[in-house]
Amino acid sequence: MDGPHTSGPSTGAAFQPLVDALLVGDHKLLAAVAQRLIEQGCSREQVVTDGLEHAMGLLDDKCTVESFNLLEIMLVGRAVSSVVRVLYPDGYAPTQGRATFVIATLEGDVHDLGKNIVRMVLAGKGFRVVDLGRDCPVDDLVGAAQREGAVAVLVSGLISPVVSQVRKLRPALRACGLAHVPVVAGGAALKQLRPEALDVDYVAENAFDGAHYLERHVSGAPAA
Amino acid sequence: MDRTPLVPQLFGHAAVSAGLSLRDYLHDGEALAHAQICARERYRTDAVFAFLDFGVEAEALGAPLSFRDDRYPDVVGSVLGADDDPARLRLPEPASAGRMPVCLRALRTMRGRLGDSALVAGAVAGPMTACAQLYGIENALYLAIDDPPRLAAALDFSTRLAIRYGLAQLDAGAHAVIVFDPAASPAVVPPGFFREFLAPRLERVLAALRDGGAAFTWLNIAGPTAGILDCYARIGADVATFDYYLSAAEACRLLPRTCLAGNLKSLDFLDAAPDRIERQARALVAAFEGRGGFLLSSGCEIPPEAAAGNIAAMAAALSGD
Numbered sequence: 001m002d003g004p005h006t007s008g009p010s011t012g013a014a015f016q017p018l019v020d021a022l023l024v025g026d027h028k029l030l031a032a033v034a035q036r037l038i039e040q041g042c043s044r045e046q047v048v049t050d051g052l053e054h055a056m057g058l059l060d061d062k063c064t065v066e067s068f069n070l071l072e073i074m075l076v077g078r079a080v081s082s083v084v085r086v087l088y089p090d091g092y093a094p095t096q097g098r099a100t101f102v103i104a105t106l107e108g109d110v111h112d113l114g115k116n117i118v119r120m121v122l123a124g125k126g127f128r129v130v131d132l133g134r135d136c137p138v139d140d141l142v143g144a145a146q147r148e149g150a151v152a153v154l155v156s157g158l159i160s161p162v163v164s165q166v167r168k169l170r171p172a173l174r175a176c177g178l179a180h181v182p183v184v185a186g187g188a189a190l191k192q193l194r195p196e197a198l199d200v201d202y203v204a205e206n207a208f209d210g211a212h213y214l215e216r217h218v219s220g221a222p223a224a
Numbered sequence: 225m226d227r228t229p230l231v232p233q234l235f236g237h238a239a240v241s242a243g244l245s246l247r248d249y250l251h252d253g254e255a256l257a258h259a260q261i262c263a264r265e266r267y268r269t270d271a272v273f274a275f276l277d278f279g280v281e282a283e284a285l286g287a288p289l290s291f292r293d294d295r296y297p298d299v300v301g302s303v304l305g306a307d308d309d310p311a312r313l314r315l316p317e318p319a320s321a322g323r324m325p326v327c328l329r330a331l332r333t334m335r336g337r338l339g340d341s342a343l344v345a346g347a348v349a350g351p352m353t354a355c356a357q358l359y360g361i362e363n364a365l366y367l368a369i370d371d372p373p374r375l376a377a378a379l380d381f382s383t384r385l386a387i388r389y390g391l392a393q394l395d396a397g398a399h400a401v402i403v404f405d406p407a408a409s410p411a412v413v414p415p416g417f418f419r420e421f422l423a424p425r426l427e428r429v430l431a432a433l434r435d436g437g438a439a440f441t442w443l444n445i446a447g448p449t450a451g452i453l454d455c456y457a458r459i460g461a462d463v464a465t466f467d468y469y470l471s472a473a474e475a476c477r478l479l480p481r482t483c484l485a486g487n488l489k490s491l492d493f494l495d496a497a498p499d500r501i502e503r504q505a506r507a508l509v510a511a512f513e514g515r516g517g518f519l520l521s522s523g524c525e526i527p528p529e530a531a532a533g534n535i536a537a538m539a540a541a542l543s544g545d
Contacts, residue, residue, distance in 0.1 A: 192491035
C-alpha cells in the first residue's frame with residue numbers, strides 16, 4: 001500500500017459519497033468520487049481503508065447466507081474494480097495490499113463468476129489477489145502460490161467434476177514445501193462438501209464468509 | 225402407485241451407467257433414450273428425462289459449444305454481445321435447430337417404449353437461464369441495472385423460446401416438460417427481481433405447456449429458494465423442486481397444496497455413503513407421510529460420476545414404504 005497518509009480530507013464524512021456509491025453499486029459514480037478524493041489529496045491507502053473497506057464492512061453485515069445473491073454482489077464488485085483501476089491502474093504490486101492470495105477455477109470448470117466475485121470482494125478489503133483464471137491446472141496454481149508468496153490458495157467450483165481437482169491441491173502444495181498455506185474452497189458444488197471431504201482448510205458459504213476466514217488467517221486469529 | 229414415486233434427477237449419470245461418453249449421449253437421441261431406460265430399470269425409478277444440458281437453447285441460436293467426453297458442454301461464445309439487441313434473434317425451429325432434434329427423438333423413443341408406465345419428462349431452460357445463455361451470465365445480470373428494457377426484451381424472447389421448445393417436446397411424447405431455471409435462484413438474483421421480472425414470464429411458460437397438453441407443470445429452481453417458493457403455486461407450478469437448503473417442513477409450509485420433489489443433496493452422491501443416503505431418504509419419505517404430494521428426488525442433478533450404490537440406496541429407502 002501507499003506510504004503515510006497525505007494531507008487530504010480524513011474525516012468519515014469525506015468518504016461518505018464513496019461509501020454510498022459503493023453500496024448502491026454505481027460503478028461510474030464511484031470511480032468519479034475516488035478520482036475526486038485523490039485530486040483533493042487523499043492517499044490511495046485512505047481511499048481503500050476509509051472508503052472501500054468501510055463500505056465492504058457494511059455490505060458484509062447486510063449479506064447473510066439467506067440474502068447473498070450474485071446480482072447485488074456483482075454490482076458492488078464492478079464498482080470496487082472501477083475504484084481499484086483508478087487507484088492502481090496496473091493492479092496491486094507485490095509490495096501493496098494487506099496480503100497476497102492466489103485464486104483460480106480449476107481445470108475442467110470454466111464457470112468463473114464466483115471466483116471473480118471473491119476477487120473483487122477481497123480487493124475491496126485491501127488484499128492483493130492474483131487471479132489464475134479458469135480451467136487452471138493444479139500445478140499452475142501451486143506454482144503461482146510459490147512465486148507470489150501467497151498466504152492462502154483459493155478455489156471456486158460450480159460443477160462436480162472439479163472436486164477431484166481440488167483434492168489434488170494439498171498434496172501438490174505439500175510437494176512444493178507449501179504445506180503451511182491454507183486452501184479455501186467455495187462455489188455451488190464445492191460448498192456442498194465438508195473440508196475433510198475436499199482435503200481443504202475451509203469451505204466458504206459465500207465470498208464474505210471466505211473473506212472472514214482469510215481475515216482471521218492473516219491476523220493470526222484462531223479459525224472460528 | 226402404492227409407494228412414494230422415485231424421481232431422482234438422473235441425467236448424465238445415465239450415460240456413465242450405460243458406458244457412454246457424455247459427448248455421444250448428448251448427440252444421439254436413441255442412445256440417450258436407451259441409457260435413460262436402462263438407468264430406470266437399474267435403479268427402479270419412475271421417470272426418464274430428455275434433459276441434455278444448458279447449452280441446447282444457445283446452440284440452437286448459433287452459439288458455439290465445447291464438448292468433452294466426461295462433462296457437459298460449455299457455451300464458448302455468446303449469441304449476443306453485451307450491447308446487442310435481442311430483437312435481432314429469431315426463434316429456432318426445434319425440429320432442426322442444433323441438438324433440439326436429439327431431445328425430440330429421445331422423447332419419441334422413450335414414450336414409444338414406456339408408454340404410460342413411467343413419467344417421460346422433457347426439459348427446457350427457464351427465461352432467466354436462457355437469457356444468461358444468450359448474453360453470458362455476467363452481461364445478463366448487468367443488464368438488469370444498466371438497461372432494464374433490454375433485459376425485459378431478452379427475457380420475453382427467452383420465454384417464447386421455452387414455450388416453442390417445450391410444446392415441441394409435448395408433441396414428441398413428453399408427459400410433462402420440466403422448466404429448469406437455476407439462474408432464477410435467489411442465490412443469483414434477489415427475490416424482488418424474481419417476482420417482478422421472472423414470475424410473470426414463468427407463469428406464461430407454465431400456462432402454455434398446460435394448454436399444450438402437459439399432464440402437469442413442474443418448476444425446478446435449485447438453491448436457497450425460501451424467498452420465492454411461496455409464489456410457485458400462483459404462477460401455476462403443479463410440482464416444485466426444493467433443494468437441500470430448505471427442510472421438508474419449510475417447503476410444505478410455503479407450498480401446502482403443491483406436489484414437492486426433493487431434496488437430497490446432490491453432491492452427497494459422489495462419494496460412497498449408501499447408509500447415509502438411505503437414512504436421509506427414509507427420513508424425507510417419513511416427513512411427507514400423511515401429506516402425500518411428494519416425489520423422492522435430489523434437490524439438483526445427481527452428478528454423472530455419482531457412486532451407483534448411493535442411488536441404489538435411495539431406491540432401497542422406498543422398500544416397505
